[in-house]
Structures are given as C-alpha cells and as structure tokens.
Amino acid sequence: MSLNKVCSKCLGLKTIRDVKVLNGFFNRRNHFVYSPDNNSPVKGETTKMNMFQSINNALDIALKSDDSTLVFGEDIGFGGVFRCTVGLRDKYGKERVFNTPLCEQGIAGFAIGAAVMGSTAIAEIQFADYIFPAFDQIVNEAAKYRYRSGGMFDCGKLTIRAPCGAVGHGALYHSQSPEAYFAHTPGLKVVIPRGPIKAKGLLLSCARDPDPCLVLEPKILYRAAVEEVPVEDYELPIGKADVVLEGNDITLVGWGTQVHVLLEVAQMVREKFQVSCEVIDLVSILPWDMDTVVKSVKKTKRCLISHEAPLTGGFGAEIAATIQEECFLHLEAPIQRVTGFDTPFPHVFEPFYLPDKWRCFAAAEKLINY
Amino acid sequence: MLPSCVRAVSKQSAIPKKYLGGILSKNNYASEATFETKPYKLHKLEESPSTTVTVSKEDAIDMYTKMHTIRRMETSAGNLYKEKIIRGFCHLYSGQEAVAVGIKAALRPHDAVITAYRAHGWTHLMGVSPLGVLAELCGRKEGCAKGKGGSMHMYCENFYGGNGIVGAQVPLGVGIALAAQYKGTDGVCIALYGDGAANQGQVFEVYNMAKLWNIPCIFVCENNGYGMGTSAERAAACTNYYSRGDYVPGIWVDGMDVLAVRECFRYAVNYAASGKGPLVIEAATYRYSGHSMSDPGTSYRTRDEIQEVRQTRDPITSFKEKIIQTNLATAEEIKKIDGEIRTQVDEATKQAKTDSEIPMEELSADIYSVNLEQQIRNVDPFTSLVHKRIGAAVNM
Numbered sequence: 001m002s003l004n005k006v007c008s009k010c011l012g013l014k015t016i017r018d019v020k021v022l023n024g025f026f027n028r029r030n031h032f033v034y035s036p037d038n039n040s041p042v043k044g045e046t047t048k049m050n051m052f053q054s055i056n057n058a059l060d061i062a063l064k065s066d067d068s069t070l071v072f073g074e075d076i077g078f079g080g081v082f083r084c085t086v087g088l089r090d091k092y093g094k095e096r097v098f099n100t101p102l103c104e105q106g107i108a109g110f111a112i113g114a115a116v117m118g119s120t121a122i123a124e125i126q127f128a129d130y131i132f133p134a135f136d137q138i139v140n141e142a143a144k145y146r147y148r149s150g151g152m153f154d155c156g157k158l159t160i161r162a163p164c165g166a167v168g169h170g171a172l173y174h175s176q177s178p179e180a181y182f183a184h185t186p187g188l189k190v191v192i193p194r195g196p197i198k199a200k201g202l203l204l205s206c207a208r209d210p211d212p213c214l215v216l217e218p219k220i221l222y223r224a225a226v227e228e229v230p231v232e233d234y235e236l237p238i239g240k241a242d243v244v245l246e247g248n249d250i251t252l253v254g255w256g257t258q259v260h261v262l263l264e265v266a267q268m269v270r271e272k273f274q275v276s277c278e279v280i281d282l283v284s285i286l287p288w289d290m291d292t293v294v295k296s297v298k299k300t301k302r303c304l305i306s307h308e309a310p311l312t313g314g315f316g317a318e319i320a321a322t323i324q325e326e327c328f329l330h331l332e333a334p335i336q337r338v339t340g341f342d343t344p345f346p347h348v349f350e351p352f353y354l355p356d357k358w359r360c361f362a363a364a365e366k367l368i369n370y
Numbered sequence: 371m372l373p374s375c376v377r378a379v380s381k382q383s384a385i386p387k388k389y390l391g392g393i394l395s396k397n398n399y400a401s402e403a404t405f406e407t408k409p410y411k412l413h414k415l416e417e418s419p420s421t422t423v424t425v426s427k428e429d430a431i432d433m434y435t436k437m438h439t440i441r442r443m444e445t446s447a448g449n450l451y452k453e454k455i456i457r458g459f460c461h462l463y464s465g466q467e468a469v470a471v472g473i474k475a476a477l478r479p480h481d482a483v484i485t486a487y488r489a490h491g492w493t494h495l496m497g498v499s500p501l502g503v504l505a506e507l508c509g510r511k512e513g514c515a516k517g518k519g520g521s522m523h524m525y526c527e528n529f530y531g532g533n534g535i536v537g538a539q540v541p542l543g544v545g546i547a548l549a550a551q552y553k554g555t556d557g558v559c560i561a562l563y564g565d566g567a568a569n570q571g572q573v574f575e576v577y578n579m580a581k582l583w584n585i586p587c588i589f590v591c592e593n594n595g596y597g598m599g600t601s602a603e604r605a606a607a608c609t610n611y612y613s614r615g616d617y618v619p620g621i622w623v624d625g626m627d628v629l630a631v632r633e634c635f636r637y638a639v640n641y642a643a644s645g646k647g648p649l650v651i652e653a654a655t656y657r658y659s660g661h662s663m664s665d666p667g668t669s670y671r672t673r674d675e676i677q678e679v680r681q682t683r684d685p686i687t688s689f690k691e692k693i694i695q696t697n698l699a700t701a702e703e704i705k706k707i708d709g710e711i712r713t714q715v716d717e718a719t720k721q722a723k724t725d726s727e728i729p730m731e732e733l734s735a736d737i738y739s740v741n742l743e744q745q746i747r748n749v750d751p752f753t754s755l756v757h758k759r760i761g762a763a764v765n766m
Contacts (some may be wrong), residue, residue: 023621075600078670099605102605103570132535133572133752171459172520174523342748347518348509348520
C-alpha cells in the first residue's frame with residue numbers, strides 16, 4: 001500500500017499494517033492544517049470571520065457601494081448551500097438578490113447580458129462541477145465580447161463565483177477544480193483565494209474589475225478557514241502572487257487549499273532535512289504572476305508545483321514550461337509536479353487521490369537529493 | 371404558500387369504486403379490486419388513460435412491498451448518513467415511491483429507464499438488492515458500482531443511472547430510445563427529471579429531437595414542488611410541466627397514487643411503442659426530506675406542509691388503506707410484510723456497514739476501455755498505479 005509506505009517513511013514508523021486505519025484517519029480529518037493569514041492588508045478594525053462570512057461581507061459591500069450590483073444564483077435567496085449570501089436578500093431586496101431556476105447556461109448568459117447593460121452582475125454557480133453547461137457562455141460569449149465587437153461592447157462587470165476543490169467526501173461531481181479549462185481562455189480573469197482575507201479582497205476586486213472574472217472558492221475553506229478580516233472595503237490585486245513563506249532552497253507553488261498543504265510540507269522539510277522552502281500562493285491563475293515565481297526559482301533553483309486537478313494539462317504544466325524557459329540555467333533539479341492523478345475525482349479513494357503533504361514531501365526529497 | 375402540486379392533489383385522491391363480490395377467493399378475500407383515479411390532465415391528446423383501474427391481489431401486494439422497501443431503505447440511508455457512514459451527497463426518495471413503482475409496473479422487460487440523482491429507489495426496482503444499494507451508498511465492495519459511484523451513480527441492466535448533473539440525463543434518455551427504435555425492439559425509454567431540471571435548456575433541445583424523429587422516449591417530470599430550495603412557482607414561468615413540450619403531447623397524473631401512475635404508463639408505453647412518438651408526463655408528487663441530506667428542507671417550506679402531505683397523501687399509507695378496505699389483504703398480512711421488509715433492510719444495513727472497501731488498484735481501473743498507457747502518471751515513488759480494465763460493460 002503505497003500511501004502507507006510514504007507515511008511510514010516520513011513518520012519514521014516501522015509499519016502501518018491496517019489500511020483501514022489510515023482510511024478512517026483521513027476520512028475524519030481534513031487533509032491539511034489551515035494556516036491563517038496574520039497580516040492584514042489594510043489598517044483598521046478587523047473581525048473574526050470564516051471564509052463564507054468574509055465572502056458574504058464582500059457581497060454586502062459590493063451591493064452597498066454600487067447600486068447596479070445584482071447577486072443571483074441557485075437557492076442564494078436564503079443563503080445558498082454554503083451560506084455565502086445569507087441575509088443579503090432581506091437587506092437589499094429581492095430585486096437585487098434573487099434565486100434563479102436550475103439552469104447554469106441560462107444563469108451565465110443572463111449575467112453576461114446584465115453586465116453588458118452596465119450592471120455589476122455577480123452570479124453564483126452552485127458547484128464548479130456544474131459550470132460546464134455554462135462553459136460555452138463563459139468562454140465564447142463573456143471572454144470574447146469586447147474583442148469581437150472591436151472594443152465597442154464589453155461585459156467586464158461580470159463576476160462568476162463557484163465553489164471548487166476537494167471537501168473530504170464530495171466524489172465525482174462536487175470536488176473538481178476546473179481552473180485549467182478557463183486558463184486557456186484569453187479575455188477571462190481567474191482567481192482562487194486561500195482564506196477569508198484574500199476571498200474578500202479578491203471578490204471586491206473582481207466585482208469592480210473591468211473584465212469578466214471567475215472566482216473559484218475552495219469549498220472546504222468556507223468553514224475551515226478563520227481569520228481576522230478587515231471590516232472595511234478593500235481590494236486585493238488580481239494577477240499578483242503572494243510569497244506566503246520566504247525561503248532559500250525550494251520554491252513550492254500552489255493555490256487555494258493546497259497553499260496550506262505546502263506550508264505544512266515546508267515545515268516538515270525544514271525539520272527533517274534542515275532545508276528552507278519558499279511557499280508561493282499563485283492567487284491568480286489568469287493572468288498568473290510569472291515574475292514572482294521566476295524570481296523565486298532563480299533564487300532557490302528548485303521548484304515544486306502542486307494542485308488538486310489532474311496532472312495532464314493541469315495549470316502546473318504552464319508554470320513548469322515557463323520556468324524551464326526562464327530559469328533553465330538556474331535549475332538544479334527537474335521541476336516536480338504533485339497533483340491529482342489522471343483519474344476522475346474518486347468517491348472512496350479521495351485520500352489517496354489528493355496531492356497531500358506526504359506526496360509533496362516525497363517530491364521535495366527528490367528535489368533535494370537530485 | 372402551498373405549491374400547486376400540493377393543492378392540486380390534496381383532495382382525497384382515489385376511492386374504492388366497487389367491491390367485486392363476485393370474484394372472491396375461498397378465504398373471503400378479494401382477488402382483485404377496482405378503483406377510480408383522479409382525472410388525468412391532457413395536453414394535445416384526444417384520448418385519456420382510463421380513470422377506472424383494476425388491480426389483482428398479487429400485483430397490489432407486490433407494489434405495496436416495493437414502495438415500503440424503498441421507504442425503509444431510504445430511512446436507513448438517512449440514518450447511515452447521520453452516522454457519517456455514508457459520506458458525500460445523498461438524496462432521498464421518500465414520498466415519491468408511487469411514481470417509480472407505478473411506472474415500473476407498466477414496463478416490459480426490454481424497456482429502459484434513466485433518472486437523476488434521486489436514484490436509490492429506481493435502482494432497487496430495476497433489480498438491485500437493498501444491500502447493493504446501501505453498500506454503494508457506504509462506498510463498499512458489495513455496492514452495485516463497487517462503491518465507486520456512491521449515492522447518485524447506480525446502474526444495472528436496462529437502468530442507465532443515476533446521474534449527478536441536473537438535467538443531463540434527459541438527452542441520454544432520448545438517445546437510448548432512439549437506439550431501441552433503430553434496433554426495432556419496440557422498447558421505450560423512460561427519462562425522468564425533476565421540476566427543477568425541467569428548466570435546463572438541454573431538456574428543450576431533446577423535446578425537439580424526440581418529436582422531430584418520433585422517438586419512443588417518455589419524458590417524466592417528477593414534480594415534487596421544489597427544485598432544491600426554490601418552489602416550482604418561483605422557478606418556472608409555467609408549472610404545467612406536462613404541457614411544456616409544446617408540440618409533444620402530455621399527461622398530468624397524480625404521482626401519489628401508484629395505480630393511477632401504472633395506468634397512465636400502460637397507456638404511455640403503448641403510445642410510444644406503437645410509433646406515435648414521445649410524451650411528456652408530469653407526476654405530481656412530494657419529497658419529505660430536504661433536497662439532499664445537507665438540506666434540512668424546512669427553510670423554504672413549513673413543517674406543517676410536510677406533515678399535511680404525510681397525513682393526507684402518503685402514497686404508501688393511502689395504498690395500504692385501499693388494500694385493506696377492499697379485502698385484497700388483511701391488516702395482519704400487511705403487518706407480516708412490513709416485518710419481513712424491516713428484517714431484510716436491517717440485515718442489508720448491517721452488512722453494508724461492515725463490508726470492506728475495494729482495493730486501491732481500482733482507483734485507476736475502468737477509466738479507459740483500451741489503455742494506451744500502462745501507468746497513471748505522477749504516482750508516488752514507491753508503487754505505481756496501473757491502468758486497468760475490470761470487466762466488460764453490461765450494456766454493450
């Protein structure tokens with residue numbers, strides 16, 4: 001049993017005989033330890049919020065600060081399945097915050113139309129796994145509206161929010177991370193927050209950004225992530241990565257939930273090998289912050305990229321290709337990608353599918369010993 | 371506000387029409403009984419299914435047993451979910467049993483069925499044991515998809531699932547029906563979806579294709595009043611779902627009356643199989659649980675509403691009363707059946723809980739039929755994951 005072997009090796013245990021023990025272990029706990037952001041991006045009052053509360057707060061500000069803002073999606077009137085919109089309909093009225101029928105293609109097209117007419121349209125797709133009926137509208141309509149009209153029309157006031165990523169038990173259709181599909185679409189902007197502070201700032205940026213934006217929210221963080229979030233209105237830059245941990249020997253690149261996995265890996269690597277890792281949260285998938293990543297890899301000379309989506313065609317491939325082009329002579333080891341496998345997102349095998357800290361740790365060891 | 375489906379069928383639905391004293395078996399029990407159903411509503415159809423329905427003792431007991439087994443199985447699934455043995459997403463069918471059981475009773479062995487994620491009851495009716503269903507929910511080896519599908523993904527012969535994406539199964543149903551037409555089997559396909567999915571664009575795309583080519587597909591909108599947490603009235607401009615195929619004829623049937631459903635589908639199967647093309651049937655029903663286990667189901671409707679349906683329209687209780695009133699079975703017989711079902715489902719639950727999971731190698735099994743690459747990429751350095759094909763598909 002491969003995972004057991006990795007665990008045993010890393011933990012320094014002799015054997016873990018029973019597979020079921022590990023299965024139970026993983027099913028009952030998150031596959032990561034959440035590291036809250038302690039640095040507030042702005043001065044002023046903060047309050048403790050989890051990620052759904054900070055998103056709720058951002059939507060509240062977006063509705064308050066801009067009369068043209070509309071918030072809609074499936075069941076969002078009473079708060080949505082993840083409670084992100086709770087209370088907003090009561091506060092701003094059902095003309096501005098409303099439920100739609102269950103029709104993702106219709107929701108996306110409707111949102112584009114509203115945005116074209118100048119409304120700040122913030123649409124929710126209930127799960128990122130359900131976004132595919134809307135794929136045509138997002139890729140062919142939203143992303144190309146300005147270009148194909150020679151700059152006469154655009155739908156830049158469009159923002160689509162969708163919960164993505166592993167949640168512990170979501171199986172095939174409640175766990176996927178579709179960022180790479182959208183990264184292939186010039187005209188869109190795609191961001192993924194790693195916690196409440198980022199979620200609020202990024203969502204407000206996207207709502208006000210003059211291009212259509214997609215915010216993919218790791219659903220496991222809605223409740224698991226709690227931070228001191230600034231109460232005032234603030235925006236965080238799209239297209240800018242964060243160096244969440246400075247280091248000298250290996251660059252670890254991830255986004256969303258995976259940032260927290262990588263922070264744990266950095267600690268394990270420091271303890272086991274006395275090697276220092278730099279952890280980068282890419283934050284923005286399209287456009288992605290090449291400068292920050294390249295600068296870091298030129299310094300550390302080693303790079304590991306990790307994401308939950310499958311390996312082939314995953315966004316890690318784009319980053320790896322750019323690094324080899326930009327940092328070829330600096331690299332001391334081949335770039336490592338630790339990702340979900342090229343399988344459908346599994347039901348009972350989720351703990352084995354995920355690029356957890358043990359798999360990342362093994363890849364880091366490979367980088368060190370190359 | 372009560373959704374229209376509740377209002378529409380809240381009156382006493384079927385009353386025993388006559389007691390057939392002439393056909394008595396030795397022990398003074400009736401061997402069959404006749405009932406009057408609520409009238410059907412028709413869209414672009416001249417002739418209605420019969421509102422007078424006759425049921426034999428054997429069929430009545432069979433349908434009662436099936437409905438009760440589904441109810442019991444769903445109660446068990448709900449408990450397993452609360453115990454965190456079932457993980458993920460779990461949508462219960464309790465309240466809607468008469469729709470599936472009534473339809474199934476009208477189908478012939480070569481007819482096909484495809485449904486959405488509320489699939490546990492249908493899976494059982496199409497031939498999977500309660501253990502096969504419950505073990506699948508628990509992600510265990512004895513599950514009908516070996517635990518790889520979970521709640522929404524269950525399959526067996528002539529049953530094409532079990533589909534997790536809202537509305538996506540409907541076009542597939544038309545394809546399945548086309549294949550039957552092409553092969554000349556005279557089989558039909560029942561494509562089920564909810565009132566929520568009825569608003570998906572792809573449903574309308576295939577209404578058109580089905581009518582254009584007169585495909586023997588019977589579209590079934592199970593209208594339980596709510597698309598997730600939004601009532602039908604607040605999501606649909608027209609809640610007469612049986613008329614929404616426009617040029618496709620339709621029928622409204624009381625989905626809480628198993629005999630009305632069976633009669634309606636005898637008519638529908640005959641209609642579609644005789645080359646007249648598709649039908650859109652709306653079965654007015656109700657779900658007692660929330661949309662899924664993570665929805666308590668009380669934030670968008672009142673507890674009183676649910677209670678009222680349970681007390682006045684429950685498909686199982688009302689059918690039981692009919693059976694007993696017309697002497698098709700005695701209260702003791704019913705009690706005995708209930709006991710047997712309880713034992714069977716409890717036993718299956720116990721076994722599903724303790725059953726093992728499939729081995730790790732199945733993580734990479736059955737992704738491709740012909741694997742062009744031996745190994746899954748990017749596995750850890752100690753052991754590899756090999757592409758594998760476990761067995762041939764049953765539908766091919």
